[in-house]
Amino acid sequence: MTLISVERMKLFSTRSPWWCIVVALGLTIGFAALFTSQLGGEMPTSVAMTQQGNQFGLIVVMVMAALAVTTEYRFGTIRATFQAMPNRVAVMLAKTAVVAVLALLIGELAAFGSWGMGWVFAPDQSLVLDTAAEWRQVVGPGLVFAGAAVFALAVGILVRQTAGAVTLVMIWALLAESLIQLIPTIGDDIYEWLPFAAAFRFMSGGGDSPMSQPLSEMPIGPWPSLVYFLAIAFGLLAVSLVTVHKRDA
Amino acid sequence: MIEAVGLTKRYGSTVAVNDLSFTVKPGRVTGFLGPNGAGKSTTMRMMLGLDRPTAGKVLFDGKPYTELKHPLRTVGALVDAKWVHPNRSAYAHLKWMARSNDIPVQRVDEVLETVGLSAVAKRRAGGFSLGMSQRLGIATALLGDPGILMFDEPVNGLDPEGIHWIRRFMQRLAAEGRTVLVSSHLLSEMAQTAEELVVVGRGRLITQCGTEEFVNNATAAAVTVRTPQAERLREVLGARGFAVAPADPSQPDTLSVSDATTDQVGELAAEQGFVLHELSAQRGSLEEAFMRMTGQDVEFRTGSSDEQPGEPLAATTN
Structure with a gap:
């Protein structure tokens, strides 16, 4: 508990997490407002339509998670931390817990906020959360944000440099997976098993909107996809913890 | 310990x-x-x-x-005063460190007072001068x-x-x-x-x-003594077991006595009725001696150490 409260104090006594929270929420909810206000009856409103901007928040949260550890290496505070608390694995787990919970909260706020924008700009009975898939689309982003934060934090621990870690995480999540999908013949089959593909499948798939992937086309269902995504994130975290335990601080 | x-x-x-x-x-x-x-x-x-x-x-x-x-309650250490987040205040920095080792938070104010940083405790540490950073580092060690x-x-x-x-x-x-x-x-x-x-x-x-x-x-002590009776004093000193450096032809009346103190030489001269014009202690510079002892291609030895003498330091890096 001490370790967690220390990591919480450390995270919130600098400004960057506050900015990340504001930017993540602003971009996601702002995009939802823009998107739903322009629907104009051409397309039927749906819960999935309000959640199109989640990627914005997701990326910002991942940057925040990577920064939470790379700035510690950048300014040497990681050594002050290990000096005060020599159990490095416990320290990093505490940091992961704090960042993941924050990411979860941001994700939930962003998703419900976006859904609220739907009610403001395109009020329609279809926005009522009356199916399991609709609930998943609005509650789900928080879980994915938390998993993505763990993923980015692990990369941060391994790479230790802000520029390197942020670039890696963003290129992977935004570019690499979609490029792999373009490889002829095998691209699609590989893509289905990539971590963020699984995360997006969980967040938006299986709804009644034309933009979401139907359940019948999924290799595994939405919830197993989430478990798969989280398993990869925590696997990466385990590798990073072994590394941080072994190497010189 | x-x-x-x-x-x-x-x-x-x-x-x-x-x-x-x-x-x-x-x-x-x-x-x-x-x-x-x-x-x-x-x-x-x-x-x-x-x-x-x-x-x-x-x-x-x-x-x-x-x-x-x-650990902070047993060992306080200042290794690098820059191990502080520049956007965190001195107070916030010490506060999280105190929390991590269950140190009461009042202690933060105490150590800030001890090192004289109370007035700038809430300012961001990134703006600190080197001296202030060093003081913050010492406060951390004392926490x-x-x-x-x-x-x-x-x-x-x-x-x-x-x-x-x-x-x-x-x-x-x-x-x-x-x-x-x-x-x-x-x-x-x-x-x-x-x-x-x-x-x-x-x-x-x-x-x-x-x-x-x-x-x-490290700095071999030597005594310089100047006397009109240099040759006679050299004999007396030699007889008492002091090592006297060979005469310098340019200064025939000056002797250099190694491993001796001015007390010893002065007392001996008085006892034997010598006239002294100068009696002074000569010390090699500390830095010179230190360089000689820690230099890489010099064999080293000191009196108190039981270390094996005669092993060139250069051999340590292979």
């Missing part, structure tokens, strides 16, 4: 610290002396569990650092009121006022019965601060002894 036993750190084929053993006792300031690159900082990082030693261990009051429950303190080059880059303050401060800590280890690459600095020295060169222990003893050994 700090005990280092057989501490070794290898980076690939380079040996940064080689089989280093020493002890640091409470109640006095111990200097950790060596030229830049001698492995002092690496040793300190290994002591704090930050770098993993290739071999050897360090015990603080009998326990390795990583097994201390609240847990530890019995053992370690400072790595604490006076580097400080102005004379700051140097004086730190020097007195460390002596006060030692006088309170704490174990104080201070590293430096300046023998003249250590000669004024430390009572005991652990001297390293190229990652190896050169000697551990009292500062005075080290300075005396």
Whole structure:
């Protein structure tokens, strides 16, 4: 508990997490407002339509998670931390817990906020959360944000440099997976098993909107996809913890 | 009490610290002396569990650092004053450190007061001058009121006022019965601060002894004596077992007596009725002596050490 409260104090006594929270929420909810206000009856409103901007928040949260550890290496505070608390694995787990919970909260706020924008700009009975898939689309982003934060934090621990870690995480999540999908013949089959593909499948798939992937086309269902995504994130975290335990601080 | 036993750190084929053993006792300031690159900082990082030693261990009051429950309460260390987030205030920095070791939060105000930073406690640490950063680092070390303190080059880059303050401060800590280890690459600095020295060169222990003893050994004492009866005095000194340097033809009335004090020579001269025109002690410079002792291609030996003499230091890096 001490370790967690220390990591919480450390995270919130600098400004960057506050900015990340504001930017993540602003971009996601702002995009939802823009998107739903322009629907104009051409397309039927749906819960999935309000959640199109989640990627914005997701990326910002991942940057925040990577920064939470790379700035510690950048300014040497990681050594002050290990000096005060020599159990490095416990320290990093505490940091992961704090960042993941924050990411979860941001994700939930962003998703419900976006859904609220739907009610403001395109009020329609279809926005009522009356199916399991609709609930998943609005509650789900928080879980994915938390998993993505763990993923980015692990990369941060391994790479230790802000520029390197942020670039890696963003290129992977935004570019690499979609490029792999373009490889002829095998691209699609590989893509289905990539971590963020699984995360997006969980967040938006299986709804009644034309933009979401139907359940019948999924290799595994939405919830197993989430478990798969989280398993990869925590696997990466385990590798990073072994590394941080072994190497010189 | 700090005990280092057989501490070794290898980076690939380079040996940064080689089989280093020493002890640091409470109640006095111990200097950790060596030229830049001698492995002092690496040793300190290994002591704090930050770098993993290739071999050897360090015990603080009998326990390795990583097994201390609240390490800041046993060992306070200032390794690098820049290990602070620039956008965090001095107060916030000390607060999280205090929380991590269950140290009451009032202690933060106390140590800030001790190092004279109370007025700037809420300002971001990134804007601190070097002297202020160093003071914050010392506040961090004092936070847990530890019995053992370690400072790595604490006076580097400080102005004379700051140097004086730190020097007195460390002596006060030692006088309170704490174990104080201070590293430096300046023998003249250590000669004024430390009572005991652990001297390293190229990652190896050169000697551990009292500062005075080290300075005396390192700078061979010689006495210069000028007298119109030079030849006669040379004979008398020789008969008493003093080593007198061969006469310098340009100054036939001046003698140089090694391993002697002015007291000894003066008393002998009075006893024998010599007329003296000059009697003075000659000391080699501390820096020169230090360079000679820690230099790479010189064989070294000091009186108090039982280390094997005659092994060239250059052999340590292969």
